[in-house]
Amino acid sequence: MAHDIAAHDAHDDHHDEPAHGIKRWLFATNHKDIGTMYLVFSLTMFFIGGAMAMVIRAELFKPGLQLVDPGFFNQMTTMHALVMIFGAVMPSFVGLANWMIPLQVGAPDMALPRMNNFSFWILPFAFTILLSTLFVPGGAPAGGWTMYPPLFLQGGNYVALAIFAVHLMGASSIMGAINVIVTIMNMRAPGMNLLKMPLFCWSWLITAYLLIAVMPVLAGAVTMLLTDHYFGTSFFNAAGGGDPLMFEHVFWFFGHPEVYIMILPAFGIISEILPTFSRKPLFGATSMIYAIASIAFLSFIVWGHHMFADGMPLAAQVFFMMSTMLIAVPTGVKVFNWTATMWKGSLSFEPPMLFAISFLFLFTIGGFSGVMLAIVPVDFQYNQTYFVVAHFHYVLVPGAIFAIMAAVYYWLPKWTGNMYSMGLAKTHFWLSTIFVNVLFFPQHFLGLAGMPRRIPDYAVQFSDWNMVSSIGGFGFGLSQILFVIVIIQCARGGKKASAEVWDGATPTGLEWTIPSPAPYHSFQVAPEIK
Amino acid sequence: MRVTRASDTDHRTSRPRASAPRGYARRAYAPRGLFGALAAALAMGASGTAAANTSNGYNLPVGVTSLSEAMYGLHMEVFWICVGIAVVVFGTMIYCLLKFRHSQGAIPDTTMVHSTKVEIIWTIVPVLILVVMAIPAADLILKQEDTRNSELSIRVTGYQWKWQYQYMNAGEGVNFFSTLKQDSNFARQLHSGIEPSSVENYLLDVDHPLVIPSGTKVRLLLTSMDVIHAWWVPDFGAKRSAIPGFVNELWFKVDAGKEGIYRGQCAALCGRDHGFMPVVVDVRTPDDFKKWVEEQKAAMKQAAAQPSAPDAAPAAALAHDGAAPLAAQVQN
DSSP, X not given: OHHHHHHHHHHOGGGSSOOOTHXXXXXXXXXXXXXXXXXXXXXXXXXXXXXXXXXXXXXXXXXSOOSSOHHHHHHHHHHHHHIIIIIIIHHHHHHHHHHHHHHHHTOSSOSOHHHHHHHHHHHHHHHHHHHHXXXXXXXXXXXXXXXXXXXXGGOOTHHHHHHHHHHHHHHHHHHHHHHHHHHHHHOOOTTOOGGGSOHHHHHHHHHHHHHHHHHHHHHHHHHHHHHHHHSOXXXXXXXXXXXXXXXXXXXHHXXXXXXXXXXXXXXXXXXXXHHHHHTSOOTTHHHHHHHHHHHHHHGGGOGGGGOGGGOOOHHHHHHHHHHHHHHHHHHHHHHHHHHXXXXXXXXXXXXXXXXXXXXXXXXXXXHHHHHHHHOHHHHHHHTTBHHHXXXXXXXXXXXXXXXXXXXXXXXXXXXHSBOOOHHHHHHHHHHHHHHHHHHHHHHHHHHHHTOBSSOSSOOGGGHHHHHHHHHHHHHHHHHHHHHHHHHHHHHHOOSBOOSSSSTTSOOOSGGGTSOSSOOSSOOSSOOOOO | XXXXXXXXXXXXXXXXXXXXXXXXXXXXXXXXXXXHHHHHHHTTTTOOTTSOSSOOSSSOOOOSBHXXXXXXXXXHHHHHHHHHHHHHHHHHHHHHHHHSBGGGTXXXXXXXXXXXXXXXXXXXXXXXXXXXHXXXXXXXXXXXXXXXXXXXXXXXXXXXXXXXXEEOGGGTTOEEEEOBOHXXXXXXSTTOOOOGGGSTTTTSOBSSOEEEETTSOEEEEEEESSSXXXXXXXXXXXXXXXXXXXXXXXXXOBOTTOOEEEEEEOOSOOSTTGGGOEEEEEEEOHHHHXXXXXXXXXXXXXXXXOTTSOTTSOHHHHHHOSSSOHHHHHOO
């Protein structure tokens, strides 16, 4: 198949150059253009969601309400989560997949380029709808991103808009996932069997199956919310014989795999970067793949751990505790393998490596608090407190987002053809790493000391750590401006990057065999893998 | 690891209740410097001798029930296991970062790509560690779920944004609402200009606390009339969601000698004023509790006999009105 496409493209000379102006982007079918659009979109959302986080941290800077109304505060926490999850983290992974999967498997493009275009262009509309709820009567969703009824259904006009936006995001994700699976399954270069495939592709392949499995579940759950609100059904209305707890079960059946959707591609990225800058092959590559697959499987049978305090039969509590703890085993295998990759290596500390190392430490801290949260009898104390906030921010910010930044710093020269400013990128790294800990570490203390999450104001004994956390938050937010500066500078020019980009290190993979910047059409003739 | 609490064994015998509120809000905002706090945090678990039976500001409270103490013990056990693993894993990583540096001419060993033996070891060992954690955890779940033989049951109903307490058994008929106290409510308004630290127990005080006897197994039956709430008192190790259409159960037994005021908050996002529906529990000796119940019943009768009394006002509220705190009358 790859050969057919290559032969076809060779006759179509006018396709070699990108279209000019807006048409290039509106009608884009090139995986690189679409990847770029995804990445720019997610960066934009990262700043919008970040601005909301700044409002949250500013209000929590000291006790008492100084800036915003509690209702608006709840809108900020809810929208921050929705924007960051569906707008920043997920699309950025799809953007990386678009850019890198064809380059890594030696394919000329994604398998379904027009669907690729569609799946991207849905997103700006979805987020315009979602963000427009900030300006409708009743404001934006304020019942938490988990949308639990009955609270979510008390909302005003946002209910329909937010649900429609979630539907669109889900459709976009499913199309993106189909594209990834079809590309990987059908368009690998001859000789690249699945076990020779790079870890980033592997992690995305498994993630794509998770997406296809759970996004329809979310769509179903929110559709039932919609009919409960507008058409008088009682799926979740206790007064009508419905069951509010059922929503939580359905939601978290989506929600827990969703957590891994946001971290598995990060595992793939780290597994690419650590070997490069350790100048040593990934340790236990096969067991890494099995570990990702086991995590993905386990993610379907742990959803109950989000609901221990909501009332659950004894046997279910024990089952979900055991299954959740079990996830620590394959995750541990990954951390150990990464450490073994560095062992007896020859490490250098370029920006992607710095972010990967930071990921290794800080994601592991998130893992430890995850094990603690799995212990049901103590979870009653942790649940719904800032301890949980600290936990999932450790796995999502220095976890997922640091991995995304590592990936950008790793492949940016390949995309633009220019090296970026190492000094600025390292400054960005150090500021991010320091402030992310100032921001989130004290939240462990706050949660243990008894501060519930999602509150706009707090008792005075929580003042110290909240102030520290807010300072960390502002610092982290401002540091991200450096990230944008580095990217823009690099896109505009700079020292030319070689094909291999990281000359002194040992980058492996097909993406390093083509020139930098990657030509608009690459691998029109499929490479042979020996 | 267990915190000793010699300092508060007789905390209540010599002082009137009104001036000795305790519970986790008693530690007034005392700036102790970030470095002091950080140093204390590093010594987490080993310090705490000076703390009351409340959180020390950075760790779980030991609490005043057998459940909360067991939860704290398990929490610390798991915490120290994690610290142990962290020392080994992070230690190895840091060793790699220092020892195998390209800048110092480290030669990579590119043959080291796989080892079935070590991979089996680092799969099996974590499983064993998890089993060590899971056994006491499962044991504690059994205890938590055992609500049999409770001596006092109280129905707790969540509303936006207050709690309703309806007593059964010995307190049959006592029924009142519990809402955020007025001074906190004024101070918490946007641009109120009132400094939160000037309000006693800011956001953690209510007009009518839940009153329970010590040394008694109390069972709460939780439900809600509107959205999902969660009733939580950290010092009791007691948190459960209150869900419309469901009745969730939890139990606790405050040790005798631990009478006092304990504070918590609603823990599930329940709308605009989620942050402003505290839980306050007033634990009294069984005798004092009995007196309190009789007073409540007398007050209810009185209220029923006065046709002009607004029937919407809960009886207990009438008993509590006035400057003289009820507590002062029944105390000592």
